[in-house]
Amino acid sequence: MQFLSNLIGGVSLGSVYALIALxxxxxxGIARMLNFAHGDVIMVGAYVVFFAFCSGGMNPLLxxxxxxxxxxxxxxxxxxxxxxxxxxxxxxxxxxTAIGVSYLLQNGALLLWSANPRAFTSVVSIPPxxxxxxxxxxxxxxxxxxxxxxxxxxxxxxxxxxTTPGHAMQAVSEDRGAAQLMGINVNATISxxxxxGSALAAVAGALLCSSYPMLQPTTGAMPGIKAFTAxxxxxxxxxxxxxxxxxxxxxxxxxxxxxxxxxxxxxxVFLVLIVILLxxxxxxxxxxxxxKV
Amino acid sequence: MALLEVSxxxxxxxxxxxxxxxxxxxxxxxxxxxxxxxxxGKTTVFNMLTGVYKPTEGNIVLDGRDITGLPPARIxxxxxARTFQNIRLFDKMSVLDNVKVxxxxxxxxxxxxxxxxxxxxxxxxxxxxxEARKLLKIFELDKEEKLTASQxxxxxxxxxxxxxxxxxxxxxxxxxxxxxxxxxxxxxxLMNTIKFVRDTFHISVLLIEHDMSxxxxxxxxxxxxxxxxxxxxxxxxxxxxxxxVIAAYLGxxx
Amino acid sequence: MLQRIKTMRSSTRSNLVTYGIVLxxxxxxxxxxxxxxxxxxxxxxxxxxxxxxxxxxxxNLTVGFLGELxxxxxxxxxxxxxSGVSFWMATQGRIPAWLGVLCALVIGAVCAGIFGLLIxxxxxxxxxxYLAIVTLAFGQIIVNVINALYIGIxxxxxxxxxxxxxxxxxAEDGKVIINGAMGITNIPKASTxxxxxxxxxxxxxxxxNLIHSRAGRAxxxxxxxxxxxxxxxINLTKYKLMxxxxxxxxxxxxxxxxxxxxxxxxxxxxxxxxxxxxLMFVVLGGMGxxxxxxxxxxxxxxxxxxxxxxxxxxxxxLIYAIVLIAMMLFNSAPAAIEWRKKTAQKLxxxxxxxxxxxxxxxxxxxx
Numbered sequence: 001m002q003f004l005s006n007l008i009g010g011v012s013l014g015s016v017y018a019l020i021a022l023x024x025x026x027x028x029g030i031a032r033m034l035n036f037a038h039g040d041v042i043m044v045g046a047y048v049v050f051f052a053f054c055s056g057g058m059n060p061l062l063x064x065x066x067x068x069x070x071x072x073x074x075x076x077x078x079x080x081x082x083x084x085x086x087x088x089x090x091x092x093x094x095x096x097t098a099i100g101v102s103y104l105l106q107n108g109a110l111l112l113w114s115a116n117p118r119a120f121t122s123v124v125s126i127p128p129x130x131x132x133x134x135x136x137x138x139x140x141x142x143x144x145x146x147x148x149x150x151x152x153x154x155x156x157x158x159x160x161x162x163t164t165p166g167h168a169m170q171a172v173s174e175d176r177g178a179a180q181l182m183g184i185n186v187n188a189t190i191s192x193x194x195x196x197g198s199a200l201a202a203v204a205g206a207l208l209c210s211s212y213p214m215l216q217p218t219t220g221a222m223p224g225i226k227a228f229t230a231x232x233x234x235x236x237x238x239x240x241x242x243x244x245x246x247x248x249x250x251x252x253x254x255x256x257x258x259x260x261x262x263x264x265x266x267x268x269v270f271l272v273l274i275v276i277l278l279x280x281x282x283x284x285x286x287x288x289x290x291x292k293v
Numbered sequence: 294m295a296l297l298e299v300s301x302x303x304x305x306x307x308x309x310x311x312x313x314x315x316x317x318x319x320x321x322x323x324x325x326x327x328x329x330x331x332x333x334g335k336t337t338v339f340n341m342l343t344g345v346y347k348p349t350e351g352n353i354v355l356d357g358r359d360i361t362g363l364p365p366a367r368i369x370x371x372x373x374a375r376t377f378q379n380i381r382l383f384d385k386m387s388v389l390d391n392v393k394v395x396x397x398x399x400x401x402x403x404x405x406x407x408x409x410x411x412x413x414x415x416x417x418x419x420x421x422x423x424e425a426r427k428l429l430k431i432f433e434l435d436k437e438e439k440l441t442a443s444q445x446x447x448x449x450x451x452x453x454x455x456x457x458x459x460x461x462x463x464x465x466x467x468x469x470x471x472x473x474x475x476x477x478x479x480x481x482x483l484m485n486t487i488k489f490v491r492d493t494f495h496i497s498v499l500l501i502e503h504d505m506s507x508x509x510x511x512x513x514x515x516x517x518x519x520x521x522x523x524x525x526x527x528x529x530x531x532x533x534x535x536x537x538v539i540a541a542y543l544g545x546x547x
Numbered sequence: 548m549l550q551r552i553k554t555m556r557s558s559t560r561s562n563l564v565t566y567g568i569v570l571x572x573x574x575x576x577x578x579x580x581x582x583x584x585x586x587x588x589x590x591x592x593x594x595x596x597x598x599x600x601x602x603x604x605x606x607n608l609t610v611g612f613l614g615e616l617x618x619x620x621x622x623x624x625x626x627x628x629x630s631g632v633s634f635w636m637a638t639q640g641r642i643p644a645w646l647g648v649l650c651a652l653v654i655g656a657v658c659a660g661i662f663g664l665l666i667x668x669x670x671x672x673x674x675x676x677y678l679a680i681v682t683l684a685f686g687q688i689i690v691n692v693i694n695a696l697y698i699g700i701x702x703x704x705x706x707x708x709x710x711x712x713x714x715x716x717x718a719e720d721g722k723v724i725i726n727g728a729m730g731i732t733n734i735p736k737a738s739t740x741x742x743x744x745x746x747x748x749x750x751x752x753x754x755x756n757l758i759h760s761r762a763g764r765a766x767x768x769x770x771x772x773x774x775x776x777x778x779x780x781i782n783l784t785k786y787k788l789m790x791x792x793x794x795x796x797x798x799x800x801x802x803x804x805x806x807x808x809x810x811x812x813x814x815x816x817x818x819x820x821x822x823x824x825x826l827m828f829v830v831l832g833g834m835g836x837x838x839x840x841x842x843x844x845x846x847x848x849x850x851x852x853x854x855x856x857x858x859x860x861x862x863x864x865l866i867y868a869i870v871l872i873a874m875m876l877f878n879s880a881p882a883a884i885e886w887r888k889k890t891a892q893k894l895x896x897x898x899x900x901x902x903x904x905x906x907x908x909x910x911x912x913x914x
Contacts (some may be wrong), residue, residue, distance in 0.1 A: 034676040080871055085880035091675045092616055093879035096830055097872055099618075099823060104868035111861060221819075225687075228680060261709065263728075267691035270684035277677055278669045343778055369780030381778075383771035385835070386764070394768045397761065398780045404789060407760025408753050416762065421761075461779050 006258040010024035012142035015149035019204040020086020020227030023197030029237030030173045030193045036098035039103035039224015045202030050195025060123040067202035073260045109217035122210035190244045229273040235286025302351035311337045312521040325499045326512030333518040335501045344368040374463035376454040382442035389438040392425040395460025428456045468500040565838045573744045596848045597743025598805035601750045603828035603844035605797035611835035612791040614770030616679040619686030623659040624776045625817035627799025628806035629657030647736045659799020663792040671787040693814035698725040730813035738808040
């Protein structure tokens, strides 16, 4: 029963990773860049929710909506100012710029909100469910994490596969040049991708801090990197891949915390990443790309 | 024996057969042309010959040695050098260094000799400079040796790429659209240079080119590709009068 | 022939200036110190400056010359630091101090080099962004594992555990060297500024000589165009690995130098943020510019102190981040490159027009 409980905890954490991984996977698939700052957008989203809901007493849903709006604006602005001018530049330059943006957000947050950890009140007020005569309790947070993650996944999958902007995203991801020639507005499509990814980051931030109620300017960094791992794990560019990778990673992390060592659970997660990248760099559900000469 | 013998060469990407059942036979010292409409698979053939792609079928034999599927660096050492359709120079390195890198496998000294600046370092570097300048002189690039490759005008970049390829001392030189973007004067000059290079270095040349007057003016033998298969082969005159070729070019997608 | 001497001279001259800057800094510090003009805070920074300069030079080899982004440089630094200092602690009082320091440096170098090889072989097959992430992951693993690592020594030899100090089962006379998250404590300090400068000059000599040699050209060629480098017969794995390992070795040495400057050593000091700080030195100093790395590393290590005295300390990282982004945009954005080209031409035009009336012949030369 203890194992089941650990497993469920892993799925809960994994759902949050999956939501964050979506932002990475979409941006990587469409703009061909690793948006290092994505984890820090989560942190900003969490702070907005904190001030609106935890200390402002606003309705939690409204607080999350505001956070989504702020993060969308932030994500699109970052893309416009820092990434778009580098679209044709070497990937090394783009990656370093993204690291710079990540640092900017972390240190900006440090100045604005100080390094003091804030105690985050959970946005979820659903009572836990008791099963097997009380031997297994599933916290409300877990239920919400999983449901929200699944709903967003399905919604996003429908959006990408059933709508015109979604098709434009697929086209840009396939071949940016050809998409441009077909009359697709590449810049607008990439902006839209950042907007969606950042809005989801706000949701992820609220859920993450509801499950792990401590908020600091560095809160987003580690989950961000782990979620990127999840995205790679599942196959970068693939929405179901982000879900699969996120959940698996969450489960691996939780189980190694429970059964191996809390101290080196991060090391185990990163080891998994390294092994996956070496054995199957395209991930579980990813496609191989051929380099043109 | 021919210098290069390619038999039954083929490659498929996913379900698409990009090149199929291709035979090529290039003699010592021959200037050979590979032509065909866009998308016919010409560059793919180059990529297989140089190891960038592994063929799914067939054999490539250079000078009696089977080199099929070897990695690019080994194929270079075996004696095939190439230029690229979209120029690939070492942009931030000097013109001289671009050629000196090409000499990499001909003048060797190990890492420690370089770090400790042992006598062999000075000696080999001296020889490399001399050899590299000789090549630059042939392509009239000797005045620009200190510029970075990216500072050269387009036509000179194409020449530098050929000089760098020659520095590896190849038996066979592959040129991918060497005259692209050149005006008629430059093209004529390039024809002379290629012939001169062939005669001076005693090598064979296989080239892809869209400029028909260039191909007809320089190539002794030609293979025409269409949809990844051989459409015709022969001398320039034979190709010009081949009805299949005329049909492919007039009705083709080019 | 004359050309040859000229080119040799220009690169040699540039290298001499670089060595001159380092030795000039050393001389200036010695003079000012003798005159009692240096604050103790600044003197305390001297060894870290040397260590950071070494780290920046060595990382520049990977990032600036090989063109691969490594986000785990602090990991190699940490391996060097912990292996070298462990040896230093274990041999306290058994061998002369100078030999102990020398061996610690060599052991740090070798251990970091071995890890460079172990990591490099699989990792260097990956492309760009993935390589960056894996090196980052590697750095985190090192910090994590060392944080949970217990090593002790007694008459029977070394004892290692990942659980706690008690499970080392040390004999009565045994002592704990690495004590988990507490790291290594009570280290007898051994680093000096002079040792630091000697190591900086050594790093400089190896890296500068390497990049101006056959191997260095191969490394730079891989950076500029991997496919073309292969096509002229360069063994990618060999040269990528060479650059990566040399870079790791000097990070290891810098780690030992750094660690022997403090009385205690914890692995958290070498986390991801340290890797990023070193990367900042490289980027702000100019990727591919060794001299830039030296100046940036030294200046940015001293800067926090300076900013503190102006009360701007809290803005430091923010300013770094903004400068970093601005520099990347200015140096790498196609639009910015185009703009710089045009401006340079315009300036040349102005210059030519300005010169013309003075000497008719020279105007042509300037254009």
